[in-house]
Amino acid sequence: MGRRPHPRNARGQRDAGARPRLYGRHAVLAALANPHRQFRKLFATPDALSALGPLPRRLAVQSGDAADLARLVPADAPHQGLVLEVEPLEGAFLEDLLASPDPARPLVVLDQVTDPMNVGAIIRSATAFGAAGLITQDRHAPSESGALARAAAGALETLPWVRVVNLARALEQVADAGFWRIGLDGSAAATLAQALPTGPVALVLGAEGEGMRQNTRAHLDMLARLPIRDAVESLNVSTAAAIALYATATRPMGPS
Structure with missing residues (x-):
């Protein structure tokens, strides 16, 4: 079931500013299929429009050539003949x-x-491996955008995304709910396979380079590393997330 659009003055609503413009076939089709999305206008080339099939009622459509659409999105963005202006989704x-x-x-x-x-890539992997949702800090995470939606390949429309003011406090609530909080850190003594329990898990990842903040580390149950070779210092955060999600999905499951 699709995620809902932002109601006015709802908790977790982002500063609207310009409305997001989603582009690329996967992102646009997923948004059009989300019954909770609010659309403003679809911009499409004639060929892309003819391949879409039935469209939602009252959706404004404007036809143009590829160059027209390119002016609506970031430079060199692969719009594939489709740009959809939408309202942001509700957190x-x-x-x-x-x-x-x-x-x-x-x-x-x-x-x-x-x-x-x-x-966006993490949202895609999280959806693929059955994650329950994504938690980020409100002020230090990207807004909904065409680039993020395209990297998510449609998963932005379905994965619950919680934006919180205080991440440390949220991690306390996560622990109170029964989740084992594991932070990924290349210098940790234990591997992720050794750290994973059989019960509910929250996988915590920090920014590339800087990693997790100290206050975030203080609200974890354990640090764990991926067993990569010394020839590679670290992995891209989205790659690390995908591997961690796979390891979590394939761990032996027994009594908690």
């Missing part, structure tokens, strides 16, 4: 995300990961 509520912990559905927590391509 999920942390209480709802923590209401029914499921060992098979981890949480992903990002500490100041700001690159929209990385966050």
